[in-house]
Amino acid sequence: MKLTLHVWRQAGPSARGRFVRYDVPDGSPDMSFLELLDVLNQQLIARKEEPIAFDHDCREGICGACGMVINGRPHGPQRATTACQLHLRHFADGAEIWIEPWRARAFPIVKDLVVDRAAFDRIVQAGGFITARTGSAPEANSILVPKPAADLAMDAAACIGCGACVAACPNASAMLFVAAKVSHLGLLPQGQPERDARVMQLVAQMDAEGFGACSNHGECMAACPKEISIDFIARLNRDYIRGTFL
Amino acid sequence: MAQPLAVQPSATPSLARSLIGMKAIMATSGVILFLFVVGHLLGNLKVFQGPEHFNAYAEGLRTVGAPFLGRGQLLWVVRVVLLFALGAHIWAAIAVTRASWRARPIGYQRLESTHTTYAARTMRWGGVIILLYVIYHLLDFTFGRVNPSFIPGDAYHNVVASFRLWPVSAFYGVAMVVVGLHVYHGVWSALQTLGLHRAPTERWRRGAAGVIAAAIVAGYVAIPAAVLAGWLR
Numbered sequence A: 001m002k003l004t005l006h007v008w009r010q011a012g013p014s015a016r017g018r019f020v021r022y023d024v025p026d027g028s029p030d031m032s033f034l035e036l037l038d039v040l041n042q043q044l045i046a047r048k049e050e051p052i053a054f055d056h057d058c059r060e061g062i063c064g065a066c067g068m069v070i071n072g073r074p075h076g077p078q079r080a081t082t083a084c085q086l087h088l089r090h091f092a093d094g095a096e097i098w099i100e101p102w103r104a105r106a107f108p109i110v111k112d113l114v115v116d117r118a119a120f121d122r123i124v125q126a127g128g129f130i131t132a133r134t135g136s137a138p139e140a141n142s143i144l145v146p147k148p149a150a151d152l153a154m155d156a157a158a159c160i161g162c163g164a165c166v167a168a169c170p171n172a173s174a175m176l177f178v179a180a181k182v183s184h185l186g187l188l189p190q191g192q193p194e195r196d197a198r199v200m201q202l203v204a205q206m207d208a209e210g211f212g213a214c215s216n217h218g219e220c221m222a223a224c225p226k227e228i229s230i231d232f233i234a235r236l237n238r239d240y241i242r243g244t245f246l
Numbered sequence B: 001m002a003q004p005l006a007v008q009p010s011a012t013p014s015l016a017r018s019l020i021g022m023k024a025i026m027a028t029s030g031v032i033l034f035l036f037v038v039g040h041l042l043g044n045l046k047v048f049q050g051p052e053h054f055n056a057y058a059e060g061l062r063t064v065g066a067p068f069l070g071r072g073q074l075l076w077v078v079r080v081v082l083l084f085a086l087g088a089h090i091w092a093a094i095a096v097t098r099a100s101w102r103a104r105p106i107g108y109q110r111l112e113s114t115h116t117t118y119a120a121r122t123m124r125w126g127g128v129i130i131l132l133y134v135i136y137h138l139l140d141f142t143f144g145r146v147n148p149s150f151i152p153g154d155a156y157h158n159v160v161a162s163f164r165l166w167p168v169s170a171f172y173g174v175a176m177v178v179v180g181l182h183v184y185h186g187v188w189s190a191l192q193t194l195g196l197h198r199a200p201t202e203r204w205r206r207g208a209a210g211v212i213a214a215a216i217v218a219g220y221v222a223i224p225a226a227v228l229a230g231w232l233r
């Protein structure tokens, strides 16, 4: 496969970035998108050029490290698929592909396609956990969890924190991420004691990080590799209003 | 080590300071304005019953509540509530729009939308158009400044006189379509923003928003259309 890539190159956080065109003559339909960048980087290194920096870790779609906007779509055109799990067979031979980093004030660019997503970590640190005393595991049946609640909580907990929701949102809002974190604990009995405090603090941190405001476009849900529903955003709103008045 | 979570008074954002809170204010004020749009339409449709009925309705708006309330008192209460809701709606819209613009200082070379609707994408400029339209509308029928032959107290005459001019009717029609789009996204969005959402409502709330918006546009546009067609004279 022959592919033409236009990749965002930016030497550092405050450097000026630009798109650079690369021709990759030896792509294979079985390659993942990140392997394509690996192959290109080998060529760049052989030419003594700076390789393209991009984030990756598990390469099996579960860690949330990878992420780039491919032809105007976070993680590329394939539904429910991270960039690392996107294969070149979804592109036509001779395709022209534009690759950009996530763009949000809260996700400053570190280099090329790598952005700093520590804002998400700070949001989780603000309350995306339960304060459980550690010790021996309690008897499993001492806290009963209704099956529908467990299923819904698992749907929310599928979030891998990649940031595609922010990248896709016309407002650069982090509502889907925060909604997932608030919901997966708020749906379970273990999350109840701190439920109000959690939502207030996560939202306060979200605002402090400089994310935009949700205007219910639903682009986040369409871009989410884990297909997390914006129903959780309604749940977040409800919990926040509850936390404010009750 | 993680400390147990507690709501710290200083860390608690007030409704007017957090983005979710502003959205809740926008949704609540939007619901008030929406109820007005529906009520106003139901009243306006009395124009089809003829001048006596319509003018009696217009007069009735001023005398409703008598003898407990004085002339026009309830009307003014409603006007004040509406002005307050409009102010809150616009204030919240500006605040969240600015936050969103700030949140992405450098845009994409290319970002494709896959899920959003035309209605959702035109909320902001649509809102500006609606505001300009409302100002014109008040100058036309309430203050009579831009009405071709305003007669205080003869609402039926004023409506027909204005809508007989096709540019006025055309502008009104376009404005109503913008209102329809705004209501369509607004109704659905308000349910989401206020968290009034349970799995069963998900199936019908988009469709319901569409039907409501279409009915509002059809009802309002029927009046200038009937004037232009010569049915109302």
Ligand code: FES
Pocket: A055, A056, A057, A058, A059, A060, A061, A062, A063, A064, A065, A066, A067, A082, A083, A084, A085
């Ligand atoms: S590298 Fe882990 S999800 Fe893509």
